[in-house]
Amino acid sequence: MTDFTKFAGPKLGGALNKLMDDRHSDHLGIKMDTPFTRVLIMLILGAVAVAAYRVIFGLGASTNLNDYWPWGIWIAFDVLGGVAMAAGGFIIAAMVYLLNWKKYKCIVRASILNAFFGYLLAALSITLDIGRSFVIWHPMVMWQVNSIMFIVALHVVAYTSTLATESSPMIFEKLGWNKALGWVNRCMVGIVLFGVLLSLLHQSSLGAVYLIAPSKLSPLWYSKHIPYMFLISAIMMGLSMVSFETILTSKVFNHEAPKDVLDGLAKGVVFFGSFYTLFKFGHVITGPGIGALFTSGFLGFMWLLEMAVGIVIPCVLLAKKSNRADLNTIFVANIMVIVGVLLNRLNVGVFGVSDYANRVGGDYFPSFMELLLTAGMIAFAILGFKVCAKYLNLFPEDHH
């Protein structure tokens, strides 16, 4: 390993040495220089170039958005989807720090870190998606308390900071800053409480953004309960994401998946998924009617696909006890929930408004740059997670 004291002086170099010390994760066998990592770096560089192009030449030049279709995949996928994927952070934190369910302690760090990356990406995407990126800080000082957008902005900032604080013990541990570690640990319950509060508000307020668009959003998705739908689907997604991640890390790193934890998470998915299914069907029956699923063209198909892939099939799979004991089945169900809820966000954000946008002549297919930026964001999250797994003590249970 390189000795940083040679380059950066004894103090900074020492801290860097401590940070770059990866002996504790040797058993995970994480190799940084792999073809996959190189692809990730290429994607990140591409995304950086796109972001620079977007900042210099504007939204019109870099995206296929226009006045008739102002929100594309950066909002629907990166922000709505990214934030939903990050829901695992607050659920696991609540289970461990508030409810004291000790068996989940081994995944709490990974899920909070994952949430942190999710929010970071959402924040970056929002910054690039608004017309004037450089005044993104305005809502912090110019409060418009009647706007849902203000709530969203405040939550993103507050919760990203909260997640950073919740993740900070890993770094303090590494650096041996015991005083700071002590402080954070003492405040942890308060911080987590705050984070849970923010998350419940924020996950639902992203849905509440659509409350003002009854004429735009297709009735298949528009409902006065859409904030709760967003919250519940985000909880499902969060649980699946954490479970997916745990299994994935166990597959690619030399790291054992804790089966009882996964079983618990799967039960959670079934519990919330069943409720969500009833909620969604209840909405369709009392709202546009079941027939609308078959008369609204491709939208009805998208609704059915989202429900089948994201909710019904995984819930049926995981409802059986023997299936929950099988890692592969859980893994498959997790993938389906994640893909399905992401599809839900795309449906609400992009496809659900197509009827309205079509009426005024709008059309949308994400531009190459929009896709590249999104891909780069995902790559950044994966690479960031990998780096953190290598250099930080992400799976504390393996260490004892």
Added chain:
Amino acid sequence: MKPEESEYAKQKLSGVSRRDFLKFCTVMAASMGLPLSAGAKIAEAITAVKRPPVIWLSFQECTGCVESLLRANHPTLEHLILDLISLDYSETLSAAAGHQAEAAKEASIKENKGKFILVVDGAVPTKDNGIYCKIAGKTALQILNETAPHAAAIVAMGSCASWGGVAAAAPNPTDAKGIPEILAGKTVVTIPGCPPSPYNLLSTLIHFLTYKKLPELDSKGRPKFAYGRLIHENCERRPHFDAGRFATQFGDDLHRQGACLFKLGCKGPETHANCPSLLFGDVGAGSWPVGTGHPCFGCTEKGVGFSTPLHTLANIGAFTPPTFFTEAFPDKGVVPGGVKAFAAGTAGVVIGAAGAAMLTGLGKKGKDGKDSGSGDNDHGKEE
């Protein structure tokens, strides 16, 4: 107002009450976008004892601009030429004729050197030394070059004087040019239009009389108060444009209902003028070309009027026409191509991912179940 001046005004404006007179001054101020206090200044300026001399030259023109001025009624023509200005030379309005008229012009120029206002309507032919327009044996070019150096201000009235207008339209047989081109280097106020609203000229003149300087001009010499905005911006049919309701043929349903004339070739989106707000002839609402159902011809804009065909679509600089301009309220049963492809692609990815996961993951159940089972035991031991 000083007492002797108001005495003079009373004498001159017999029949006009003080109240009416001040009202007129305030209206003039308002039409130029000046503060109300300017009304008092205007009153002072135009009741000054000596009326400012104006020499009006007409070259390659149709007299439309003068005709337009005759139709002004606040002030009326007689009020204008008898009370406000001293119109010392005008071919159309002079009582004198022939040598007498020319002599009056010479005398006025001599007497008012550097003080008179020169108004020109019509273009100046320059081909063959300008022989295609002659007055009293002199070419228009000669007359202009003799008169202009002594003027306090030069105003080019109408499109022909502003840049050549119809006289300079292709193929421009006489090589006609506008006044600013001939008098390059001098400040020439242009009041383009075919004809322009007389009030744009009157307001400019009165501004000059009141403040002893010209109103703010744009790069083409047009007063900004009159030509600062596009017709499209203040058009009464603009809401139809924004809503996508267009007449597509003269006399079609939407045309009869007063829809936007953009598709009939209206040049409002590229023409700067105050026609929609000032109107013509003081007869009330709708009394301007677009108001009567005819597309704007672009007469006040060089390169538009007399240059582009009437039926061609105008370029919309400030606002790109969206695709929905094809129909007002399209009832398209079909999903647009882009989002259709995007939806199909997304659905494909979702089905592919879910299907692949189910096929590969669930297929391996038996074998991997055992492996992960042993993993579970190990984990249990650790705890």
